[in-house]
Amino acid sequence: MIHAPQIKIPATYMRGGTSKGVFFRLQDLPFSAQVPGPERDALLLRVIGSPDPYGKQIDGMGAATSSTSKTVILSRSGKPEHDVDYLFGQVAIDKPFVDWSGNCGNLSAAVGAFAISSGLVHASRIPDNGIATVRIWQANIGKTIIAHVPISHREVQETGDFELDGVTFPAAEVQLEFIDPAADEEGAGGAMFPTGNVVDTLEVPGVGTFTVTMINAGIPTIFINADAIGYTGTELQEAINGDEKALAMFETIRAYGAVRMGLIKHIDEAANRQHTPKVAFVAAPVAYVSSSGKQVTVADIDLLVRALSMGKLHHAMMGTAAVAIGTAAAIPGTLVNQAAGGGARNAVRFGHPSGTLRVGAEASQVDGEWRVAKAIMSRSARVLMEGTVRVPV
Structure with a gap:
């Protein structure tokens, strides 16, 4: 033939x-x-x-x-x-x-x-x-x-x-x-915080009720505290990607968060929108060893962040999620800002599984709404x- x-x-x-x-x-x-x-x-x-x-x-x-x-x-x-x-x-x-x-x-x-x-x-x-x-x-x-x-x-x-x-x-x-x-x-200025709040309570049936920051900057992202889901923020890929129960938990959080952010109308639609939103968990800085064996010290970073992409823990950090991290870090009261120690800041260096990354963002309030003119990073x-x-x- x-x-x-x-x-x-x-x-x-x-x-x-x-x-x-x-x-x-x-x-x-x-x-x-x-x-x-x-x-x-x-x-x-x-x-x-x-x-x-x-x-x-x-x-x-x-x-x-x-x-x-x-x-x-x-x-x-x-x-x-x-x-x-x-x-x-x-x-x-x-x-x-x-x-x-x-x-x-x-x-x-x-x-x-x-x-x-x-x-x-x-x-x-x-x-x-x-x-x-x-x-x-x-x-x-x-x-x-x-x-x-x-x-x-x-x-x-x-x-x-x-x-x-x-x-x-x-x-x-x-x-x-x-x-x-x-x-x-x-x-025009979009809804950086789709619910209007820098922190929200998200109910996830069968999983729990969590304090989260849901932000649309760079890419729609749901931030949650690491200790609320049993992690420290120092995890590498193998700690999560081989755990089917953990991956199912993150996907359920993502689906309910997507509904809450107005990205989908029903959790069943999340299966056809895998790229967004992202789910990330944050923690205050502690020392850890990166996937390359590099020692990351507390002095190297402002906070820890781990993020999932397409259902798996990312080996480093998605660039768009880094924009979300930098933006959220610049806005007082978000979980990212709290993990970084709170207060005003125009740049943040965070620890991820492969090492560290710095991203800058300057936030201001205009008519009661948070705005960020731009976020900057190097690749x-x-x-x-x-x-x-x-x-x-």
Whole structure:
């Protein structure tokens, strides 16, 4: 029997922060996949190697973790004062599902570099040497990200001595600014705290009743105190990801929190919205040993944070969740702010399973509502492979 050959699609495999993903220019996708819908989703699922009942993604570009089962589609921006539109698809590993409900903050670090190298940024905006400022429209959530990309001889500089916990090798530093991280798609102030409260009581049937902070900044996130769920905040992946009862508890908290935040109407809908919201637990700083064996001391950090992504404890920290952490830390009374010692602050350094991360945010009250103009953090990015990806049709 003769079968149709695989199609070839120009693509680039990139690391951004502590994530990896397959990057496409919108114009390079098959015509049917250039618009949202089942044909686009089916294509990206096959590229990544999902759904895979073995949970390995052997027959695709994914690497069987939430941090590596990712796709990005970029195009020249139609938005005023923006260079590129950035669309992110989180691909489920064992289900036929692509979640378009949120951003990937880590891969945001690679968007500017890819946009420049792919000709999506006007040449006049690229210096001979120095820093190129790339204005990114994050299309999933309707927000602006500014990437400061180092340039050498008019090309993206990827090598450098910037070290990022969770990434083995140093690279060039890319500073990211997440502008008005709680804004809605029209740029107006969105509901940073969907309930109007910096702390709430969340009832989770069959699990318990918890004090939580539910915030929409960077990505919708539910923060809970570590000791309320039997943890210390120093846990590494193996302490949670091998515990099916614990994972079920977190998913139940996530589902009920999503309803409370107004993201879904019924907990049954949470299964089709896996990327958001995130669940994170926080604690006051104590010393621990990171997954690489690095000793993290109390003096190194302001608080401890552990977060789950796509149903598993993340090996480091999602970039968007880091924005939520920095924003919540800047607002007195949130659980994040309390874990960091309370009081006013414009930056926080937190401990995660792979080490530490610093994120800055300045909060202010406007007409009784908390606002954050921007959150800032540094990541790095690098092209791993470029050429064409082959996809069976």
